[in-house]
Amino acid sequence: MEFFDATFAILQPWPFFYLFIGTFLGIVVGGIPGLTGAMLIALTLPLTFYMEPFNAVVLLVAMYVGAISGGLITATLLRMPGTPAAVMTTFDGYPMARGGRPGRALGLGISASFVGGLISFVALVTLTKPLSILATRFGPFEYFTLIMMAMVLIASVSSGSMVKGLIAGFLGMLASMPGVDPASGQPRLTFDWYMLNGGLQLLPVLIGTFAVSQIIADVLQIRIRPERVEMSRKGIIMSFAEYRRNFVNMLRSSIIGTWIGILPGIGASIGSIVAYTTAKNLSRKPEKFGTGSEEGIVASEAANNATVGGALIPLIAMGIPGSVIDAILIGALMIHSIQPGPTLFLTNADIVWGMMAAYLLANILMFALMTGTVGYISRLMYIPRSYVLPVVMVFCVVGSFALNNTMFDVWVMLGFGVAGFILERGKYPLGPFVIGFVLAPLAEEKLRSGLMMTAGDPSPILTRPLPLLFTVIALALLIWPLWRDYRRNGKTKNIDTSVE
């Protein structure tokens, strides 16, 4: 019943306006290479200070859905994924578009995105409440070990080296520590500078890490002019027979995407890669993958949209972000004095059901908007970056300033922009950094309150079942890549010896 109330509330003029604007802007930004959903949502956060929390959540969730979906336009027409989540779509979408069927490639992607969104919505509605009830039984040690497990998981699936993923995550945690320690009231890492007493705020750190670092990286490659494919709408609407033909692939990829979305911090890119690889391995025509395969486009797009709904599940139920954008959404909720986590259903049920209803409605709107206007939106992709990036930089400055009306936050934003750029150039993933920044205060609070309860005895980590389970999983995730590399190196040595 509450869900239908929330749906009805969103269909009122103002919330629906935010839903529409959010979905549309998400699609546009997702469709412009170099601009990402994380960037859009981080830059929109300051504007939501003055909105009702319900409307703010509707706007941000709609942007999330739109941004993940919009990436397929450039992936298909330019072979440049508008968002990292659409990278697998380039493998088949672009060859199909170049083969004279751009409308068909886009139609497959849009329909698969829609179905992926619907299937993960079912999981979102059915799994979130039971999971949040389970999470209410978590004590401080359960939470602390869950967060540590999530951090290791995020690092282990990040692009590139796991060690660098861990460094990025711990650096993010370290960046959250300056300020007055809430437990003792003691200033910590403030370097006797009063501006740091309140700590580093989430918003300037987010905008710097995701928007400014991306702008610098984009400017370094500003002369790239994409090879364009002429747009045609022919085949953009899938027939019932085509839905039936792709049904198993859509369902399987959506379930994979939803499941990967639920795992903390992994996000849409990995979901899309796993679903694509699975579809290829199970296909009757695996040789077609990479040359314009329908199955490839469907698998990639169904999965990457499904991760959005999946990732909202741990966010609502436990306050653990399922992806980088979810970490930003947690920040948005906190800005509105809403604490994500298992009690959210009790304290702010309207927000929870609003998020779910917004997710469903944004998917429907995304399908309608993309089907109807993809031809017009695709023209925006050809706007030179040199016109767009300076304007985005101005929004970064204004967005950071608006938080507390202080230039200190603007300098923090610029500092983290440069730091984020350096980290990315050194192949340190930024996702774990931001998730570490968001989760560290919670992890420290839980650890310290747990130790207060046990008079400094950390043994419950190893004597209680759930903390032990989370610790074992974290250790396994840490040791497994090292063991795999050791075995692989051993095999390589054996081959070398036998050749000699």
Added chain:
Amino acid sequence: MDRVRKFEIWASILIIAVCAVVIYETLDLPPGSFEPLGSAPVPQATAGIIIILSIVVIVNAFRPRRADISEDTDDVPDEPVSAFLLCAATLLYVLTLHFRLLGFGTLTAIYLFALISALERFQLKSTIIAAVIAVIGGYGIQYLFTQVFVVDLPAS
């Protein structure tokens, strides 16, 4: 040694230096009076783990890599001049805002016009477009934030 590995080593040294500062800065923090852990151990442990992991990165950078792991190389060459222009112009823009030397709308219009024109190498057509974007961007953003969202802007 290739460029990526050199970058890894220098980045790791920088990270270790930052962590060393963190550990040094937390040495004087008193132990917890009513809770067992206190303020210092968590940042110290975090910094310690980062230092150990960064040493691993440095050691790995000196080890020979397997032939099947290829270094990522970008096909398109970087344009450091454009990045320098962006950073310099933005630094100047934020400094000017900080010291309130000009109003937000005017300053933003100048920033947008100068940066877009420079990034487009001062071609005539681009300069005209830059002027339009600058005026709409500068004064439009000022109007949007101060009148619609009722947000204070720096130097407005």
